Amino acid sequence: MVTFLVAIALLIVGYFTYGKFVEKVFGVKEERMTPAYANADGVDYVPMDTKRNSMIQLLNIAGVGPIFGPIMGALYGPVAFLWIVFGCIFAGAVHDYLTGMISIRNRGAHLPELAGKFLGKAFRHVVNAFSILLLVLVGTVFVTAPAALIADISPAWVTMGAIVVAIFLYYIVATLLPVDKVIGRLYPIFGALLVISAIGVGGALIVQGHPIPEMTFENMHPGGLAVFPLLFLTISCGALSGFHATQSPIISRTTQKESQGRKIFYGMMILEGIIAMIWAAAGMALFSGEGLNEVLAAGGPAAVVREVSITTLGAVGGTLAILGVIVLPITSGDTAFRSARMIIADYIKVGQKRISNRLWIALPLFVISVVLTQVDFNLLWRYFSWANQSTAMIALWVGAMYLALQRKNFWIAAVPAAFITMATFTYILNAEIGFRLPIEVAYAGAALITAASIAAFFYTVKARLAASDSGLRPIVVDEELDRSA
Template sequence: MVTFFASIALLIGGYAIYSKVVERIFVIDPNKQTPAYEKFDSLDYVPMKWWKGSLIQLLNIAGLGPIFGAVMGALYGPVAFIWIVIGCIFAGAVHDYFSGMLSLRHGGAQYPALVGKYLGANMRKIINVVSLVLMILVAAAFTAGPAQLITSVTSLPFIVSLIIIFAYFILATVLPVNKIIGRIYPLFGAVLIFMAVSIAFALIFISKESVPNLTLENLHPQELPIWPLLMVTISCGAISGFHCTQSPIVARTLKNEKDGRKVFFGAMIGEGVITLIWAAAAMTFFNGTGGLQEALAAGGPSAVVNEISTSWLGTLGGILAILGVIILPITTGDTALRSSRMILEDLVSKNHKEEKGNKKATFIYTLSVAVPAFYLSTIDYSFLWRYVGWTNQVVATVMLWTATIYLLQHAKNHWICGIPSMFMTAVVCCYIFYAPEGLGLDYGLSMGIGTVLTLFVGGWYIKQIRTYTNQNINTQVA
């Protein structure tokens, strides 16, 4: 239990201290007009209160991610706590802060546009495709499960349940952000928080077992290679590329740059706390990783969440489990489609100003991403879904490099993004060669190839440091 409480304290301390360090390096301008006012269009650019934006951001980036990912990551034992804490504070929260604040500084720009500005047009073209594919897959993945549960509860045909969900998706995507998302998402965000608080209460006061502490004996209980599998298994709660596609939604609603630290950095820390709670619950309830592995094999993460909730919290837990498995993934799916619609608009539209207020164009863009997502929800696309975890972390890595180059260009402390960029580069380079869904090579060979590729990227990074350092010196001299 000591490891668990220490991890919670470190996350809270990370927000209290490190978020201010990051904000000071970025340098906010409280007097600068935000895109919510500058580009107000009653659709995406709409001013909202920061606390609403914070709850919406939490729900957008979280959904079931910090629950299901935590349950799967708990198979690694208490060592998962280390990755959640370090990854969340020094990588994930930094990633989310810069993705939100750079969007804010660039008129509410989408993630691919930011990549293009700082990493070049070719990288933007690649990321446009990767981002759209990721968003559509996420929308599909977080739709099938809720549709199946609705079917089991109401006896509606599965296809009817899907149609109902996607009808909501289309409404949430084409209507102004403050009509549906701005009104009900804060409530659903509160549900997510209430679920976590309830499980934490049960973990401390109801559970007969204590959360295992990190020791040398349980450092590696399942004999799974922690590096780099853990860093891909637990993405939400540590660092996730999906977040940088969601941040512009809220960036377009912020009233002041000073709210960015609370909304973007704070929401990520909140997700880290939720992830810690569910990881601890999964380890504790099943009395170790062996029991958890059996439970996951029998019913998957949704069955594990349901069993923990109903056993510890009774009727309330059952209600929370149903709400969680239905509502939370749906809220992830609709914002994924909204983000993909916004990305597609930026990609296709030659003159964005002419598209503002064009309801027909908005609807067409929405259908363009909703139709393939709907189709994927009806088929066995597991062979594609296996790649989402790696793709998600590639997106996160590229966002970190984007922020690194931004800091280099502005002669600021680039190491706060550069170090996690290098770390995540090593993760994705090593993972794709070793993982079964990748090339499935020998572990030693995979780590060797991944290391060489990482060193190559490191060489590029050093070159960028020298280039921008010289440019900044010449600028100062001139």
């Protein structure tokens, strides 16, 4: 119990201390006009206040990841707490803040455009394809996961197929309509349900005295799976998630002032970390390692959510808690498709004021997602985890390059970027969905790739700064906003 409470306290302290430090390093310009005003179009560029933006950002980034991931990560034991706390403070929240704020400084640009600008033109095309893949996977996972939870608490006559159709219909509406018409109005209600459910489960763990284990570095995974790199890909949302880099630009286009960024981007990631801590603790407290593994094998993370909710809060309270969990994937799935539409529109330079333009871009994405719903959830989750952390790796290198080109403290992004580079490549070199190399070979290969990435980063920074100092190629990191819109 002490470890759990200290971890929650550290996350909160991290927001007020390291979050403030990151904000200072970035250098907020209060007087600078944001894209919400400069490029207002009534669809995606719409000014909204901090409370609405914060709640939308939280629900955008907090899909089933900060619940399902930590539940599966709980198999490793309390070592999972360390990754949630330190990963969230020093990697995830930094990642979210930098991607959101750099996007604000570049007309609300999405990650592919930012990668092309700061890492090289080729990255724009690669990251564009990668982002679309990730977002379609996210949208698909966030259809099947909430559908399974809804089916568990619905009458027998409500079929799984009907639930999936209903969710897809909502996603289509939320993807096509202006951001303030559906998302801006429903999310405050959904957010309240989410917060209440998380507080309810977390409070019940404390009040009812459930035995949350204390800190140990022992790997408790019943299958003996290695902590590195698997834990760092299993728990992504709640610690570090590249999916967030696809979501922050949605809010960068609705943010009124740069000073609101720390609360919206850094702060909501910290809150997501707290949610992840609660569900990881619940998984450890209510089940033994073997018991948790058995429930996961029988019914997946959704079964654990149901058992935890009913056990801690009873039938009525437990149902409300499950509804709070259902809200998470649905409110990330809709913005996953919305973000995919925006990225494609930016890439092929098609304006989004006309609904017909939004429609012909979005509908093929939904068709692909419908096909993917027939694929095994566990397989989809493994691909999602790898794609997710690979995107986080790219986004952190973008943030490091942005800061380095301004001669600012780039280490705040470069260190977590190097770490997740090592973890991501170790995983894909060793995993069954990857190259299936022996783990020792995977470690060596990932170390070489990480070293090469670091060397390439420093070489590029040195070359671009030298070209700028000589007057050959001035560095432009922040774009002038189009005030004629």
